[in-house]
Amino acid sequence: MxxxxxxxxxxxxxxxxxxxxxxxxxxxxxxxxxxxxxxxxxxxxxxxxxxxxxxxxxxxxxxxxxxxGYPLPYLTGHVEFYGLDLIVTPSVLIPRPETETLVDLALAHRPRLVVDVGTGSGCIAVALAVHLPETRVYGTDISATALRVAAANARRHRVSNRIHFIQCDLIAPLFGPVDLVVANPPYVAAGEWADLPHSIREHEPHIALDGGPDGLDIIRRLLKSAPRILRPGGALLIEIGATQGQATMDLVHALWPSATSVIHSDLAGRDRVLEVQW
Ligand SMILES: C[S@@+](CC[C@H](N)C(=O)[O-])C[C@H]1O[C@@H](n2cnc3c(N)ncnc32)[C@H](O)[C@@H]1O
CATH class of the missing domain: 1.10.8.10 (Ubiquitin-associated (UBA) domain)
Incomplete structure (x- = not known):
């Protein structure tokens, strides 16, 4: 009109x-x-x-x-994460405020070399590189289209020279030793799928969400494999679903009885990040 x-x-x-x-x-x-x-x-x-x-x-x-029901950030192509304006497309999960808890914890480790597994938009990798100017980051993802978005975000924030993106399954081609492995993996359980908001279920990439029957498929695999590339005393930080704290602690105890582990809460007080140190 x-x-x-x-x-x-x-x-x-x-x-x-x-x-x-x-x-x-x-x-x-x-x-x-x-x-x-x-x-x-x-x-x-x-x-x-x-x-x-x-x-x-x-x-x-x-x-x-x-x-x-189409998500707002996919319409505008932008979202704010950890104070940074990031590009998003329907190829990547929309970065969530809860994931900022994982970034806070990772920054406290002051790693020199860090791997961000399942980097998606690159939100975690870019935030770490921006806030730790000496740090080098490997960002992995199984999705080539997601990695293109991550690379664009690294260029946008002028940290491309310190982030190396790799298309692979988890950490398959990487060698250590690295100081820290971080991941916000897919962790939605099969039974939770129907309860997800329509806008997430219909529009965000399934490969970014689907954690298998109990939601722990990728977490389990990463817990098994991460120590291969971590230096002695190195740590793993994994974002988890709010109901997965006990199950992931049980997994750590079964796989690595001598490792130290703790669950950190997000700002809403819900279980959010599993930290394991070897
Ligand atoms: C929950 S999203 C997290 C994206 C981003 N790190 C964030 O926090 O917003 C999980 C990411 O893991 C990737 N992914 C799923 N399976 C993978 C695998 N086997 N190896 C590597 N990346 C995987 C997905 O493509 C997706 O980008």
Missing amino acids: VGLSVGEALIEGADRLQATTDTPRLEAETLLAHTTGLPRTTLLAYPERRLDPTAVHRYRALLDRRAA
Whole structure:
């Protein structure tokens, strides 16, 4: 429609997204900013500004997709993680705030050489390289398309020279010794699949989520293999599902009785990261 103002478009967008999200107004602002190329602050400062019909058409098309459950970051192509603006596409899992707990723990180790297994968008690898300017990172993933996104994020944050991305199964081609292995692996159990929000189940890559019958397939394999490349005293940090703390501790005790292990909570107080030290 000709002559729609910014303010009117935002009211329309918030209304359209009411049933989709807890933050309809914010998401409408984000989509209008993405459509027009204007910062959100400018939109808010000039609500009377007229939008051209092409922009209105594109904005409404995005609202339709978002209202149908398509994830916002896939529409805008961006997400913020650990204070960094990252590129995301439907080839990668959308980085989650819970994973920032894993980054905090990894930074505290101050590793010189670290492997990020299942790097996806590269969010963990890039955050570590940005915050540890002396550190070198290997980022592995089975998905070639995910690795292209990770490489773009490393370039965007000027850390490509210290991150080496490798397409492989877990850590198969790597040799040690490394100081730290980190991973946010697929850990959704078969029985949890039906309970996942529609937007995740339908739109995020299954290979990034599917942890096999009990959700622990990849975690189990990584627990077995990581010590091969870790230096003595090296550590493994694995993000886990909130209900997997006890099961993963039991796995460690069965596989590596003399290793030290602990479960760390996320900001919401849920079990989130398994740490094992050999
Ligand atoms: C939960 S996502 C995590 C992505 C990213 N690290 C993050 O925290 O947002 C898991 C990633 O592991 C990758 N993956 C799955 N199976 C793998 C395997 N056997 N070897 C290496 N990577 C694998 C997926 O492609 C996906 O990118």
